[in-house]
Amino acid sequence: MGDDIPENDGRIVLRDRELSVPPEIQRIRRGYVESFTGTFINDGLEHWDGVDLDRNLVVVVQRRIHDQRRCVVTAPLPIPPSRPNIIPA
Numbered sequence: 294m295g296d297d298i299p300e301n302d303g304r305i306v307l308r309d310r311e312l313s314v315p316p317e318i319q320r321i322r323r324g325y326v327e328s329f330t331g332t333f334i335n336d337g338l339e340h341w342d343g344v345d346l347d348r349n350l351v352v353v354v355q356r357r358i359h360d361q362r363r364c365v366v367t368a369p370l371p372i373p374p375s376r377p378n379i380i381p382a
Contacts (some may be wrong), residue, residue, distance in 0.1 A: 312339065316353060327343070
């Protein structure tokens with residue numbers, strides 16, 4: 294069950310292992326491939342750029358994933374109590 298299967302379009306697919314490199318990037322035999330895995334603000338973002346010299350093609354793949362383990366660690370910030378407007382003297 295992968296994220297590249299048509300039956301999974303528009304669905305949230307839960308996985309307990311690292312996602313594999315997209316097939317579009319795996320097909321590149323001669324050329325250039327660069328990958329990026331986001332942290333902090335870009336957490337959950339995976340991005341690949343590739344140039345396939347055999348097919349004269351530029352390939353860009355971007356994934357956004359949701360890590361359930363981080364949801365347990367991250368707690369929502371409490372709403373601060375409202376304060377009356379303070380007018381300086």
